[in-house]
Amino acid sequence: MRLAIDHATTYHFAGPIRRGLQRLRLTPLASRGQSVIAWDIECDGAAFECGYDDEYANRVTLVSLTPGTREVTIRAHGLVETRDEAGVVGRHSGYLPLWHFTRDTPLTVRGERIAALVAGLDIGASGDQLATLHALTERVRAAVVYTLGASDVATTAEAALLAGRGVCQDQAHVFIAAARALGIPARYVSGYLLIDGRAEQEAGHGWAEGFVDGLGWIGFDVANAICPDDRYVRVAAGRDYRDAAPVKGLTSTVTPAEGAEPQSDALSIALSVQAVATA
Amino acid sequence: MTTPCYDEMREPDGTVRPAYDGYRQWLEAQPPGLLKRKGVEAEAFFRRTGITFNVYGAADAEERLIPFDPVPRIITASQWRKLSRGIDQRVRALNAFLHDLYHRQEIVRAGRLPERLLQGNAAYLPQMAGFTPPGGVYTHIVGIDLVRTGEDDFMVLEDNARTPSGVSYMLENRETMMAMFPELFTRVRVREVSDYPRRLARSLAACAPAAFAGDKPTVAVLTPGIYNSAYFEHAFLADQMGAELVEGSDLKVEGGRVAMRTTRGWQPVDVIYRRVDDEYLDPLSFNPDSVLGVAGIMDVYRAGGITIANAPGTGISDDKAIYSFMPEIVEFYTGEKPILPNVPTWRCSEPDALAYVLDNLAELVVKEVHGSGGYGMLIGPTSSKKEIATFAAKLRARPDNYIAQPTLSLSTVPIFTKAGLAPRHVDLRPFVLVSPHGIDITPGGLTRVALKKGSLVVNSSQGGGTKDSWVLDD
């Protein structure tokens, strides 16, 4: 399937920018199941600084925000050809050893709730990791009900379990923490998803991948209870959302004059994912 | 503590060893009271020049002096040749090891290094994985801490692969000695150390990113600022190299480079010799609250726009748990037997070793795996029963946090005391420069000396002093 993606994020800063950088992970790369036909990032109110592949083999673009401006728009858009590989991404590549994906991160710290969630799921000597991960998907889906607005980007897996609600990111974090509790390497993936009848979306998508001996990395989208197919585009991966976040920024703005009405930063996202005819 | 320790100046029968013969002849010809007078002069000199040292955790930020002892520590040309070969080999291995750790980890795959030493080790920086620094150099500057127990017995006590400090003392000690005893240097031929800053500048410039190596690369020294304990050294080296001494606030990412704010505008830096720890280097990559570093420097680094010396993540190679594997590491990467041995080390993470260590605490030195500067360690023979018991509890609670070593009978060199010359324990930190052109070892290094009689702790933060270290010319 050929997907056309257009993803624009606009930041409205409370005051004129003094200095600011944004680290973008907004470029999908070719992998099993996808090839990139065309892709581009355009900035308004920001300038390209440098680009490189990070430790997770994600393509990173660093941009600096133009001092004095208050509004910045980052637009990533292009065409990606996808194939249904039943979620299989394949062998581990890159130079980070697999154990790296079995360790806690701030967002996926394993606590008693994760322990309770995986109770009884132990794989055993001849256990089937794949079946375990599928079963885990169901458990997470039941334990964290998909709900908009109940969490934010800083919500941890344990906190999401406590709340019992969350978005795809929270479900993925719970899945990752739980898989690691079972001794299975797991990682977070950010990307895009084609949704039938909803070309215009509010946010990108996020899901998890677990490493299964013999098969390699396999995707699990808890929110939709499936393994990613040709409606999915992988953009970046890492131990948790923070490693794979589409945008990580550090901005300082000019302090508003005394007595000025305090304002807070705001952002708006315009995202469209559509299937298009191949030429 | 019963074994007699090796006196570097005198044979057991009191005769002066050949290394010190020239010095002895000179000393005997001097008027009495000379050393004492010179010692006072040296202190005034250091105060005036501002060679000071802030002690961590001291109540006030008062600047202190590291005591300087006017008796040189002397190494013969042939001893130094052997040492150099060993140091060269070890530093080559360290760089190869670092490259491997951040790439395929062949040493782990080959079963020569347990993976668990890397897992959860904060000194292993994932941000470095899959990246090769410009010129392939990780540790541009290394300090190898050596101790001596006999005529030909030098051992490596510790590798300093992050940001070894103390080289300014090596240089100033020599300047001071030459100023105080000029005629001594006409009698005894000592190998030069004063060109270290020039060699450092050359070595760093040779590591500039390939794209910017063309004309004279711009080198800058990054310091945490004037309140850092080693600020004097940062300023001293920048000054001697003719490099700018920058702070994080002087730098920003611009045009895909790291640039410094000059009176003429923003000027790109090619090589940054940073004296800021990894954690504070880039708030966008590491500690987000750091104001000592440069946001985005890691991005520019991975994109090939700057050289960072030493490379981030080199701390994994001087981790004390890794240290115990250095003989294997040297052999794995060089294919040679290690020339310089390690100090025998028990890894408390191993049950048998732990049991032995607990049984023999009173005889051993126990160190924290990640600690430095002599903090958080136990020196069995000089500790009370109570201290040992307290430490044993800590050890049982977290055995993998500790290693243990025998109490070595470190060699002694005389220092000048009120009662005349008296032997004190010493170690030696030679400084090593690494560039694509090769490995460059400055003859000698920094000799640290425990000023208290019988003490084995040479750290300047714990009452140690320094000496000028001589390598004799052939």
Next chain:
Amino acid sequence: MLGRSANGIFWLFRYLERAENTVRLIEAGFRMALTRDSGAASEEWRSVLITLGMQHAYAARHGDDVTGAHVFNFVLRDRDNPASVMAMIEAARTNARMVRTGITREVWEAVNESWMKLREIFARPVTETRLRDVLDAVRRQATQVRGAIESTMLRNDIYHFAGIGTFVERADNTARILDVKYYVLLPSLSAVGSSLDNVQWENVLRSVAGERAYRWLNAGQMDPRGIASFLILDQRFPRSLAFCYAQLQANMGFLANEYGFETEAHAIYQSGYGRLSALTIEAIFEQGLHQFIGEFLACNNRLAQQIQRDYRFVE
């Protein structure tokens, strides 16, 4: 060079200059107070505090009790006074440490040694008996630093930023003394020729170390116009406004030449110096001495701030 280093050099030399000028002011005040009754002496010390802009800080510490020993201890060494001479020497040394690579070893050692000496001197209260020695010591240290600069520093941008700091500060200090004492120099019919006025005039000259130079140049002729002209327009006198601005012209001219561009600060300087060199003392008195000084101080301050911006002292 780094913008931050230029900032450090600039302030290092402003602080050194200010410390030295403060000491002269104390010296003049002390001498004046010795020759007056206690009420007038107190008035004299008050005017020293006003010139230094310390009257409020002093009042917070000592209230209305304005006596010599309190004043000079407050000005020289009081820990509660962030602008004390000791605090300035301390700040100068901190700046020198920060720009250690921009100054020669001799300059650093001179600054460091001053700090060590003065810290020792100021460790205990200064008595009237000890005052002269103390003031001498501060002056001597300042001279030593200046000597080290002149004989060892490269004549590059660092040297010229040092000059800018020195002469911006000195012009400010001389103008401030004039600002507080201008009334002494106003031609007044009743007091002309009275001995009091002569003493006051001499005191103004003494606070800028100009009494001998003035006498030498003017053959002992004391008159307000002559003194005002000497302090404002006489380029031969190293503490006159005209001298400071001639030096600034050289310093800023060097930067323009070396960097290949002029800045807004150069424009501000042109308007300031242009006015100074075109003026006569008659025109100044006609405009009003007080108003002239007020405008000069404002312009000098604007110049300093623009230099800091143009040469990126801070981001």
